[in-house]
Amino acid sequence: MLIWLRIAIQSALARRSALLIMVLSTAISVAILLGVFKIRDDTKTSFSNAISGVDLVVGAKGSPTELILYSVFHIGRASNTIPASLEKTLVDLRQVAWVVPVQLGDSYRNYPVVGTSIDFFKRVKAQGRHLQLAQGSALSDPRLFDVVLGHTVAKNTQHRIGEQIAISHGSGTGPKQDHSNSPFRIIGILEANGTPIDNAVFISTNAFDALHDIADGGLQFARLNPDSQASAFFIGLKDRGSVFSVRRQIDSLPNSLMAVMPGVALDELWSSMEIAENALLLIALGVLITTILGITATLLVSLESRRRELAIFRAVGAKPYQVLSLILTEALMVCVVGILLGWSLLQLIILTASDYLRKEWGVVSEPSLPSMNDGLALLYLVLVVLISASIPAIKAYRMVLSEGLNPPS
Amino acid sequence: MRRTFLYHSIQLLLASTLGALALPSLANEYKEIEWDELMPEGWKKKVILELTRMRRYGGLMDGDPRADEAYEKLKKVWDAAPPTKTYLGKKIRIAGYVVPLDAERMQSSEFLLVPYFGACVHSPPPPANQIILVKPPKGSKVRTMDAIWVNGALLEGKTNSDAGTSTYILNADKITPYR
Numbered sequence: 001m002l003i004w005l006r007i008a009i010q011s012a013l014a015r016r017s018a019l020l021i022m023v024l025s026t027a028i029s030v031a032i033l034l035g036v037f038k039i040r041d042d043t044k045t046s047f048s049n050a051i052s053g054v055d056l057v058v059g060a061k062g063s064p065t066e067l068i069l070y071s072v073f074h075i076g077r078a079s080n081t082i083p084a085s086l087e088k089t090l091v092d093l094r095q096v097a098w099v100v101p102v103q104l105g106d107s108y109r110n111y112p113v114v115g116t117s118i119d120f121f122k123r124v125k126a127q128g129r130h131l132q133l134a135q136g137s138a139l140s141d142p143r144l145f146d147v148v149l150g151h152t153v154a155k156n157t158q159h160r161i162g163e164q165i166a167i168s169h170g171s172g173t174g175p176k177q178d179h180s181n182s183p184f185r186i187i188g189i190l191e192a193n194g195t196p197i198d199n200a201v202f203i204s205t206n207a208f209d210a211l212h213d214i215a216d217g218g219l220q221f222a223r224l225n226p227d228s229q230a231s232a233f234f235i236g237l238k239d240r241g242s243v244f245s246v247r248r249q250i251d252s253l254p255n256s257l258m259a260v261m262p263g264v265a266l267d268e269l270w271s272s273m274e275i276a277e278n279a280l281l282l283i284a285l286g287v288l289i290t291t292i293l294g295i296t297a298t299l300l301v302s303l304e305s306r307r308r309e310l311a312i313f314r315a316v317g318a319k320p321y322q323v324l325s326l327i328l329t330e331a332l333m334v335c336v337v338g339i340l341l342g343w344s345l346l347q348l349i350i351l352t353a354s355d356y357l358r359k360e361w362g363v364v365s366e367p368s369l370p371s372m373n374d375g376l377a378l379l380y381l382v383l384v385v386l387i388s389a390s391i392p393a394i395k396a397y398r399m400v401l402s403e404g405l406n407p408p409s
Numbered sequence: 410m411r412r413t414f415l416y417h418s419i420q421l422l423l424a425s426t427l428g429a430l431a432l433p434s435l436a437n438e439y440k441e442i443e444w445d446e447l448m449p450e451g452w453k454k455k456v457i458l459e460l461t462r463m464r465r466y467g468g469l470m471d472g473d474p475r476a477d478e479a480y481e482k483l484k485k486v487w488d489a490a491p492p493t494k495t496y497l498g499k500k501i502r503i504a505g506y507v508v509p510l511d512a513e514r515m516q517s518s519e520f521l522l523v524p525y526f527g528a529c530v531h532s533p534p535p536p537a538n539q540i541i542l543v544k545p546p547k548g549s550k551v552r553t554m555d556a557i558w559v560n561g562a563l564l565e566g567k568t569n570s571d572a573g574t575s576t577y578i579l580n581a582d583k584i585t586p587y588r
Binding site: 267 | 488
């Protein structure tokens with residue numbers, strides 16, 4: 001048995017150029033298929049780990065999905081801001097228990113900066129729990145330039161409690177550290193919770209406004225801005241059942257506001273994503289079928305060039321079934337090597353793109369071992385390749401010895 | 410012959426005992442109810458009367474102040490719709506559509522159950538006594554506008570004294586797709 005494997009390997013190596021292309025095409029299609037599975041799983045898990053406890057998200061009239069993506073997941077751009085003074089109007093609405101402002105648009109080293117109030121930490125939940133501080137405690141009484149970092153931000157920037165940092169206006173990426181103009185001091189670091197909060201930097205709304213003043217006029221002192229703007233308000237209700245009624249009240253306010261139920265908006269996003277998901281899957285399947293056909297065709301063609309080789313095997317005493325297994329072994333080898341290569345290729349791509357995926361799409365994707373689903377798909381692939389390779393294999397099995405030794409004239 | 414007769418009678422006896430045991434537990438089971446039954450009789454009559462009176466606005470154009478006024482009035486009545494005491498604390502079974510609340514997709518996030526499709530996008534929304542806040546059992550997963558059956562104990566929701574609104578809370582034991 002082992003000797004046949006060696007013969008198969010040696011024979012394959014002798015014809016490596018054609019087989020190499022076969023292996024490569026298998027690898028690429030495996031990478032595409034596993035990649036589609038991975039994207040699908042990772043987007044699902046990334047988006048299901050959102051904040052909770054927020055009943056309505058209020059923003060300027062526009063697309064509800066966009067508002068949720070921007071204010072909750074920090075993806076995309078806000079279409080319009082709303083006056084921060086509206087907070088009072090919203091708190092005064094019947095049934096509203098709390099209102100938390102959310103200001104977005106600035107960034108610290110590519111991490112979104114969220115201007116908000118202390119209530120954010122008291123009210124908003126992640127994975128059904130209130131936000132927990134890993135270090136620091138000053139949340140109860142934050143001063144103007146206090147900063148709280150999300151878990152991932154603290155981990156990746158290596159910042160510590162008490163350190164001073166410079167937060168830039170706009171979404172610039174400048175690495176310069178001008179401490180004279182950076183009164184921000186880290187007072188707390190949040191525990192990891194798997195939500196977009198991990199990747200955010202929190203400052204007070206007043207600091208957020210001051211930041212804009214500094215950028216606009218080079219002011220050294222913070223000044224409270226009377227026409228401060230917010231990207232969105234998170235609202236919690238006394239009775240969650242009254243959500244429709246409160247939403248209607250907000251929609252009919254004269255400021256052309258929009259109140260969005262986060263769960264509904266996200267489900268809308270899901271259903272629109274399902275179409276793209278299925279399209280991707282279909283393409284991956286098409287690539288896979290092409291590869292399988294390619295392997296079969298190459299094996300069939302190679303039979304012609306191996307006519308003598310196989311005939312010699314027969315002449316030295318190989319049984320027809322041994323010739324058959326030789327062809328099948330080759331197909332299996334191509335398939336397995338292709339799968340291994342394709343999987344490694346995918347891990348490499350994920351490793352290089354994970355930073356981009358997280359920042360631009362909010363999708364957390366890390367290299368991982370194949371899932372149960374992946375394994376099953378790959379098993380099917382091997383089976384189908386074996387079945388389709390049995391066509392050339394049976395042809396080789398049937399080849400008469402004399403026919404092989406005497407090439408057709 | 411005798412033996413088979415004996416055999417059958419024992420079987421019959423066993424069956425009837427089992428039946429007798431099963432019956433009371435069946436009576437304790439969830440009572441299937443309609444959404445209409447969640448409105449107090451008196452309130453329902455009042456609303457129907459109100460709506461009939463409003464028919465004379467039928468010819469009004471959209472944006473007419475009188476129509477707006479009538480709509481405002483209706484909204485107030487809707488929001489203040491009282492719950493009926495009939496089923497409070499009882500185990501019920503009811504079918505409706507899902508309106509999720511949280512963006513987070515945890516397996517046991519609370520959601521609202523409403524009587525008609527599209528209640529979350531269309532205005533006006535259902536009256537307060539036609540909305541149920543469902544606390545699902547662990548491991549149940551639902552999506553917007555899924556049609557489901559919910560089995561569980563119906564409770565009165567938080568009552569807000571100034572607004573008078575209150576909705577039902579349903580502690581769900583079982584959620585099954587509607588068929």
